[in-house]
Amino acid sequence: MMIVTEQLKKVYGKEKIVAVDNVNLSVDKGEIFGLIGPDGAGKSSIFRMLTTLLIPDGGSATVNGFDIVKDYKKIRHCIGYMPGRFSLYQDLTIEENLQFFATVFNTTVSENYHLIKDIYCQIEPFKDRRAGKLSGGMKQKLALCCALIHKPEVLFLDEPTTGVDVVSRKEFWDMLKNLKQMGLTILVSTPYMNEAALCDRIALIQSGKILSVNTPEKLVNNYGETLYTVTGGNMYKLLNLLRSYEGTDSCFAFGNSLHLTLKYQTKKDTVVAYLQEEGFKDAAIQETIPGIEDCFIKLLKTN
Amino acid sequence: METVIYTKKLTKRFGNFIAANELSFEVSKGEIFGFLGANGAGKTTAMRMLCGLLMPSSGEANVAGFDVYTETEKIKQNIGYMSQKFSLYEDLTVAENIRFYAGIYGLSFAEIKMKTDELLTKLDMRSEAKKLVSQLPLGWKQKLAFSVSLVHDPKIVFLDEPTGGVDPVTRRQFWDLIYYAAGKGVTVFVTTHYMDEAEYCDRVSIMVDGVISALDSPGNLKKQMNAPDMEDVFYQLARKAKRSE
Numbered sequence: 452m453m454i455v456t457e458q459l460k461k462v463y464g465k466e467k468i469v470a471v472d473n474v475n476l477s478v479d480k481g482e483i484f485g486l487i488g489p490d491g492a493g494k495s496s497i498f499r500m501l502t503t504l505l506i507p508d509g510g511s512a513t514v515n516g517f518d519i520v521k522d523y524k525k526i527r528h529c530i531g532y533m534p535g536r537f538s539l540y541q542d543l544t545i546e547e548n549l550q551f552f553a554t555v556f557n558t559t560v561s562e563n564y565h566l567i568k569d570i571y572c573q574i575e576p577f578k579d580r581r582a583g584k585l586s587g588g589m590k591q592k593l594a595l596c597c598a599l600i601h602k603p604e605v606l607f608l609d610e611p612t613t614g615v616d617v618v619s620r621k622e623f624w625d626m627l628k629n630l631k632q633m634g635l636t637i638l639v640s641t642p643y644m645n646e647a648a649l650c651d652r653i654a655l656i657q658s659g660k661i662l663s664v665n666t667p668e669k670l671v672n673n674y675g676e677t678l679y680t681v682t683g684g685n686m687y688k689l690l691n692l693l694r695s696y697e698g699t700d701s702c703f704a705f706g707n708s709l710h711l712t713l714k715y716q717t718k719k720d721t722v723v724a725y726l727q728e729e730g731f732k733d734a735a736i737q738e739t740i741p742g743i744e745d746c747f748i749k750l751l752k753t754n
Numbered sequence: 755m756e757t758v759i760y761t762k763k764l765t766k767r768f769g770n771f772i773a774a775n776e777l778s779f780e781v782s783k784g785e786i787f788g789f790l791g792a793n794g795a796g797k798t799t800a801m802r803m804l805c806g807l808l809m810p811s812s813g814e815a816n817v818a819g820f821d822v823y824t825e826t827e828k829i830k831q832n833i834g835y836m837s838q839k840f841s842l843y844e845d846l847t848v849a850e851n852i853r854f855y856a857g858i859y860g861l862s863f864a865e866i867k868m869k870t871d872e873l874l875t876k877l878d879m880r881s882e883a884k885k886l887v888s889q890l891p892l893g894w895k896q897k898l899a900f901s902v903s904l905v906h907d908p909k910i911v912f913l914d915e916p917t918g919g920v921d922p923v924t925r926r927q928f929w930d931l932i933y934y935a936a937g938k939g940v941t942v943f944v945t946t947h948y949m950d951e952a953e954y955c956d957r958v959s960i961m962v963d964g965v966i967s968a969l970d971s972p973g974n975l976k977k978q979m980n981a982p983d984m985e986d987v988f989y990q991l992a993r994k995a996k997r998s999e
């Protein structure tokens with residue numbers, strides 16, 4: 452086990468808001484483990500406790516066998532951490548930022564260049580530009596490189612791909628897979644559900660509590676309802692109509708179609724007929740396989 | 755169709771580097787216009803020029819009937835802007851933020867009170883009114899920031915990655931707000947890295963290395979490029995990028 456938490460807890464402020472509520476997790480060596488949950492679920496607080504930046508109010512946790520409170524110095528040497536925002540020196544250049552992080556950990560950029568090459572080469576043409584003048588996604592890429600440059604054993608990535616474009620996100624995850632092959636353990640959070648599907652296991656978290664831990668495949672298999680896609684006509688009008696339809700259980704926009712679940716006893720053909728009656732001549736409804744995003748939406752609806 | 759944004763060869767250089775290169779396009783009233791592109795393509799740069807916040811190097815642009823060189827104050831009064839970084843005061847409460855922005859735009863005391871009320875109800879945030887913005891989850895902040903950017907009834911609203919990092923459920927609520935505003939005739943100019951959101955726009959442009967390399971409705975772009983979805987369209991275009999090799 453590379454990361455273990457037992458009844459880990461964090462409480463904030465006078466109002467005693469419980470941000471992390473008795474969380475039990477265990478992450479294997481070489482695993483890519485995803486923390487998935489709505490905004491404000493407590494993911495970042497977990498990250499900050501495990502990276503020893505925040506002291507827990509209850510429970511315990513170890514990273515690489517070290518206790519997060521007693522052995523915090525040892526932990527800091529063997530982990531890389533990419534916080535959601537603001538981890539760079541805005542008035543240093545790309546190259547200076549990277550060198551700075553290498554030096555702090557007694558290593559050099561050239562020693563571990565192979566770890567960051569795939570991503571770093573995209574921003575390298577601008578290496579003399581100050582971090583403050585980079586675009587949002589370029590900053591994310593640099594921050595990842597800085598977290599990796601000392602060859603950590605465990606990587607903590609709190610929404611590393613937020614603001615990163617589609618093409619680079621794919622490269623980013625290819626890179627994470629390579630790092631996994633080299634034996635790195637990765638704890639990652641992401642708001643992109645198609646990235647959640649790339650983790651070995653994911654924990655769904657809400658209001659500080661772990662709701663479930665599963666492989667993406669099992670999570671999807673447990674969806675437990677028939678899911679339909681709806682197409683044909685103005686999507687927004689179609690959405691509003693279906694939301695107010697009595698046989699609808701849930702309906703939401705899903706890229707170029709709508710995703711729909713029906714109440715018990717409502718038949719698909721009845722809905723098609725209804726939509727056509729309402730003027731959606733091309734309306735079509737088809738059964739489809741749910742994804743992680745559907746599971747996430749359902750989970751939030753039921754909790 | 756009334757044109758509310760017009761640009762011709764709009765360009766921004768930083769030293770020798772051309773961040774936005776001869777952009778020419780038009781956006782109509784009430785349209786939801788998706789402004790897509792890879793990291794560093796020049797979206798934020800272009801948007802800041804259109805908002806009167808950054809002086810162009812050359813070219814023309816007219817926003818809400820005003821010139822981006824000479825009438826920047828008029829532009830600011832007639833548009834709303836949500837920046838890629840955060841645009842609310844973290845150490846003010848929800849209600850204070852609304853009042854503050856309404857005040858800046860010169861709304862009267864009575865109007866401010868009405869707006870605050872209306873907004874809190876619409877966002878279902880009545881019980882959060884006295885909370886500090888710093889205590890809100892990201893998605894709520896973004897919904898609030900969007901509504902605040904509309905507080906002076908602007909003709910156009912510019913949203914720079916408003917849903918970045920926002921969860922799937924809250925993102926959809928955010929888009930409900932966008933549709934609602936567009937339905938009332940507000941023009942929405944929005945950037946995003948979520949390709950499902952690209953499908954929700956009336957038209958999208960895709961920037962590659964400072965240049966607009968495609969501009970059409972999602973349906974037409976998919977057809978032209980023989981692509982199953984906007985993610986594939988983006989892939990096909992962005993792969994040709996030179997800047998980051």
Ligand SMILES: Nc1ncnc2c1ncn2[C@@H]1O[C@H](COP(=O)(O)OP(=O)(O)OP(=O)(O)O)[C@@H](O)[C@H]1O
Pocket residue numbers: 580584585586587588589614768771773791792793794795796797798799800838
């Ligand atoms: N003040 C500046 N000085 C120098 N270069 C700059 C400045 N502002 C922006 N740039 C550069 O211009 C390019 C375009 O940046 P911009 O922020 O417009 O990109 P973007 O399309 O918004 O990207 P992202 O999707 O990552 O937000 C980048 O290479 C950036 O580093």
Ligand SMILES: [Mg+2]
Pocket residue numbers: 586587797798799838914
């Ligand atoms: Mg930007």
